[in-house]
Amino acid sequence: MNKRHATAAATAVALSITLAACSDSGGDADSSASGVTVSHIHGLGLDPSDQRLFVATHQGVYTPDAKGEPELVGENKDDFMGFTVAEAKTFYASGHPTTGGNKGLIKSTDAGKTWKSLSLSGESDFHALEYAHGTLYGYDATNGLLRTSKDGTAWKDGAQLQALDIAVSPKDPGLVLATTAEGVARSSDGGKTFAAGKQPVMAFLSWQAQDGLYGIDTSGGLNRSKDGGATWTKVAPVPGGQPQALTAVGAEHVLAATQTGVYESKDGGKTFTKRLNVEASGGH
Structure with missing residues (x-):
């Protein structure tokens, strides 16, 4: 095996480990004498109305309280997988009920306090959701395909692929990227087809x-790309090691969750401030 193939194999294994971690449905937020601890995170977002941080986890959605400690939003302790903030107080998510099964697509219009089912309940588990150009883009991990919807109820099926996350161009609704074991895969037709993944x-x-x-x-x-993923520049390591979630709020504003915390950067990733403590989840 040559060096390039060895590197590809190693990165495929590393991504597989990350994929397995995000498929684990065990609990990882619990109450203790010192308060609530939060581990395995699947999604991050800021409500544009008040810049409040929301963190989607295996056991509900949390937000920092006045002291920066995690506070459960509402009463729902289901396993939240895909999660995205669409607009002020309007969130979309997916995942698993505490009783098991798939939630399909769910929506909140009160900043995560309550949720209602929109579609695909029992059928699909979206591990990644993006809202852009008035459209929901979702990676349905149950069926291994990219799906899109204008209203959250009627869906169009796109390409089949094994991916962990997706991103949509803020300028071109047809340009969709996906993370795969081979590298970043690119679609120019709204997710109907994807080219093979390319390093990194x-x-x-x-x-x-x-x-x-x-x-x-x-x-x-x-890492950052200024040309839509054609080339990448390494910026800096995020504190805390293995990543759990990533959300760009703006050109220089980034949120990232790792094994030790949720971190925020307002200078393009050069420096980070911890926004929320995370309990290392060891076995995940």
Whole structure:
């Protein structure tokens, strides 16, 4: 095996480990004498109305309280997988009920306090959701395909692929990227077809500003592309090691979750501030 193939094999294994971690449905938020601890995270977002941080986990959605400690939003402790903030107080998510099965697509219009089922209940588990150009883009991990919807109820099936995360161009609704074991795969037709993945391998992607496409690799290194993923520049490691989630809020504003915390950068990833403590989840 030559060096290139050995590297590809190693990165495929690393991404597989990350994929397996995100498929684990065990609980990892619990109450203790010192308060609530939060581990395995699947999604991050800021409500644009008040810049409040929301963190989707295996046991509900949390937000920092006045002291920066995790506080459960509402009463729902289901396993939240795909999660995205669409607009002020309007969130979309997917995952698993505490009783098992798939939630399909669910929606909240009160900043995560309550949720209602929209579609695909019992059928689909979206591990990644993006809202862009008035369209929901979702990676349905149950069926291994990219799906799109204008209203959250009627879906169009796209390409079949094995992916962990997706990102949509803020300028071109047809340009969709996906993280695969081979590298970042590219679609120019809204997810109907994807070209083969190309290095580097990323675990998660997020794309809010045209020149601010961010990717975090399996070791927790933050990367940035200013040309839609054609070339990448390594920015800096995010504190805390293995990544769990990534959300770009703007061209220089990034949120990232790792094994030790949720971190925020307002200078394009050069420096990070911890927004929320995370309990290392060991076995995940």
